[in-house]
Amino acid sequence: xxxxxxxxxxxxxxxxxxxxxxxxxxxxxxxxxxxxxxxxxxxxxxxxxxxxxxxxxxxxxxxxxxxxxxxxxxxxxxxxxxxxxxxxxxxxxxxxxxxxxxxxxxxxxxxxxxxxxxxxxxxxxxxxxxxxxxxxxxxxxxxxxxxxxxxxxxxxxxxxxxxxxxxxxxxxxxxxxxxxxxxxxxxxxxxxxxxxxxxxxxxxxxxxxxxxxxxxxxxxxxxxxxxxxxxxxxxxxxxxxxxxxxxxxxxxxxxxxxxxxxxxxxxxxxxxxxxxxxxxxxxxxxxxxxxxxxxxxxxxxxxxxxxxxxxxx
Numbered sequence: 001x002x003x004x005x006x007x008x009x010x011x012x013x014x015x016x017x018x019x020x021x022x023x024x025x026x027x028x029x030x031x032x033x034x035x036x037x038x039x040x041x042x043x044x045x046x047x048x049x050x051x052x053x054x055x056x057x058x059x060x061x062x063x064x065x066x067x068x069x070x071x072x073x074x075x076x077x078x079x080x081x082x083x084x085x086x087x088x089x090x091x092x093x094x095x096x097x098x099x100x101x102x103x104x105x106x107x108x109x110x111x112x113x114x115x116x117x118x119x120x121x122x123x124x125x126x127x128x129x130x131x132x133x134x135x136x137x138x139x140x141x142x143x144x145x146x147x148x149x150x151x152x153x154x155x156x157x158x159x160x161x162x163x164x165x166x167x168x169x170x171x172x173x174x175x176x177x178x179x180x181x182x183x184x185x186x187x188x189x190x191x192x193x194x195x196x197x198x199x200x201x202x203x204x205x206x207x208x209x210x211x212x213x214x215x216x217x218x219x220x221x222x223x224x225x226x227x228x229x230x231x232x233x234x235x236x237x238x239x240x241x242x243x244x245x246x247x248x249x250x251x252x253x254x255x256x257x258x259x260x261x262x263x264x265x266x267x268x269x270x271x272x273x274x275x276x277x278x279x280x281x282x283x284x285x286x287x288x289x290x291x292x293x294x295x296x297x298x299x300x301x302x303x304x305x306x307x308x309x310x311x312x313x
Contacts, residue, residue, distance in 0.1 A: 003282045011210060013100040014077045015272070018213075021069045022265040028063050029262060039133055049134050053124050056136035060122045061115055064154060068111045070265065071163045074217045076103060078170035081210050085174045114158065121146045151232065160225050167214045174207065212271050220264035223257040 001012040001019075035046035051059065076094075083092050093099030121142040127135035138146035227250055235243040272279045 001279075003286070006278065006282060008097055010095045010097060010100040011077060011080055013097065013104065014073055014080065015213075015268070017104050018070065018073045018077070018268065021066050021073065022268060024066045025070055025265045026262065028066065029265075035135075039127070039135070045133055046135060048124075048136050051124050051134075051136060056124045057119045057122045060136050061112075061118045064115050064118065065108075065111050068115070068154075068158055069108065071159050071217070072107055072111065073104070074214050075163050075166045075170075076107065077210050078167045078174075078214045081174050081207055081214075082170040085207055086177050115154070117146075117149055155228075156225070160221060164218055167218060171211055171214055174211065178207065209271060213268055216267055216271065217264055220267075221261050224254070224261045227254050227257055 001007070001016045006012045031047060035048055038044050039046045048056070048059070080094055080100075083090075083095055094103055121138045122136055123139050124134055125137050125139065127133045127137065231243070231247050231250060231254075234246045238246075
């Protein structure tokens with residue numbers, strides 16, 4: 001995405017930032033899975049056992065900021081496509097190279113400000129008193145308000161409901177505009193030149209690729225949030241026994257939906273490869289260039305060794 005033919009595209013910057021935060025999310029989820037395995041199944045200290053209060057605050061803050069950046073970068077991509085498709089001749093800073101970089105920086109600052117409450121409420125506390133296992137959790141005095149902020153403000157509002165609403169609205173307008181224009185152009189097909197048709201095909205290919213990325217976000221996260229909502233509603237309106245039984249019954253499906261949700265952070269590269277012809281070309285050229293450099297270096301080294309052998313002999 002940072003090669004010369006692609007770096008001037010605004011969506012390349014959003015995709016690069018999304019790739020970085022997707023990778024960080026997968027690393028964090030892997031670390032948390034290892035910690036859960038050690039604590040729950042091995043009954044030993046997890047990887048967060050030796051953290052301090054400061055490192056717990058910083059880790060909790062960083063992990064949730066990264067998750068939010070993944071969600072809202074997808075929103076920015078949907079908005080960028082909406083502008084590109086519906087207002088192709090108007091100049092917006094969001095569709096410029098510098099404008100995209102500024103938008104990502106501003107988004108990062110806003111996201112950090114929304115998660116600042118974690119610095120005040122998270123501490124390195126005892127998770128299991130019997131086994132003396134410590135973890136990064138909210139303190140007792142903040143546990144109720146932290147749960148509300150974490151579940152309803154962060155998880156539901158910022159990670160799912162608002163991003164999904166923006167994505168659905170933007171993608172609906174984009175799809176409507178594409179099919180409407182395609183219908184109008186089909187009537188005037190003889191009027192279009194071959195060059196205009198090729199340019200329109202390239203724009204549509206980029207648009208469809210970004211639409212798949214944004215819809216992938218909804219499809220992969222919807223099962224997990226639906227099951228989480230069922231469990232949360234059961235806790236709020238039912239008894240503790242009913243909530244426990246509901247959670248036990250849904251636990252296998254929750255585990256599967258967690259694995260499906262991780263596909264959201266791993267599938268984007270393959271979407272680029274399958275749908276982006278220019279991306280495939282640049283990727284192939286990158287590896288081809290490396291092979292050529294390696295081969296020329298090997299030939300030069302062999303020649304130098306031959307000359308040395310002749311001289312010294």
